Amino acid sequence: MSWRDSERRRRAFRVMVKARVEAERRLGLTARGKRRLARLRPTKLSWLASVYGSDKGVTAHQYVDLYEQILAPHRREYTRVLEIGIYKGASILMWREFFPNAEIFGLDIESVEVPGPRITTLQGDQSAPDTIERLRALGPFDLIVDDGSHKAEHILASFAGLYDSVKPGGWYVIEDMQTAYAEKGYNGGPPGHPDTAASLVKSLVDAVNRDEIAPYYPDAAAALPRVAEMHVHPRVTFIRRGGT
């Protein structure tokens, strides 16, 4: 295994990032200071995650390298990005830097303000039909990220209501899929448990093969969403919308 892919490199990187985050905390950077620091490497998501303190970074969930690999080639073309789950706004700020031409929308059940240009925050429950209607009116989106409650029924309701608000070729991402296996608090269960994010992703394997199913079962094919491809990784799934 090369040094680039080694666990030793990842460990060393984590130690460096932790030290830098701690140094920045001690410096007590203002929002303006963070923005200045972010601009030093606006294309590097692991850098932006640590500057803004997002748990998508290498010190926690480690999603940033995947996001970068998949989204970086077209990041300048993105004009509308929605994230469900704002918390303190770290990832919203990270996306704003990474997608320099996009309006960034954030939804949270709590009232959260993230001031600044190109950012709009909304309050609402991700599973409520009226919230979904409000979000649909803001689309279509190049990217939708579900990092909200992580409850099975909420993930399914958001996906059912919002997936066709993703532009063809755009991405719908479901984070923290491990909650599909957690009964307490998330209504998940063992593998095979129905109505979880994992069962949704499994059913989308048929959707990826929609055109192949059509000659045999046209009605079944027509009922499937348009999915061009999926990347299933530990804890996170990337779904690219098909169609034209």
Ligand SMILES: C[S@@+](CC[C@H](N)C(=O)[O-])C[C@H]1O[C@@H](n2cnc3c(N)ncnc32)[C@H](O)[C@@H]1O
């Ligand atoms: C993991 S945090 C989001 C972190 C943020 N995306 C980041 O990376 O910095 C999850 C957020 O989802 C919000 N949330 C919980 N239930 C929700 C719901 N039903 N609808 C919308 N947001 C919800 C919580 O208030 C919390 O702020």
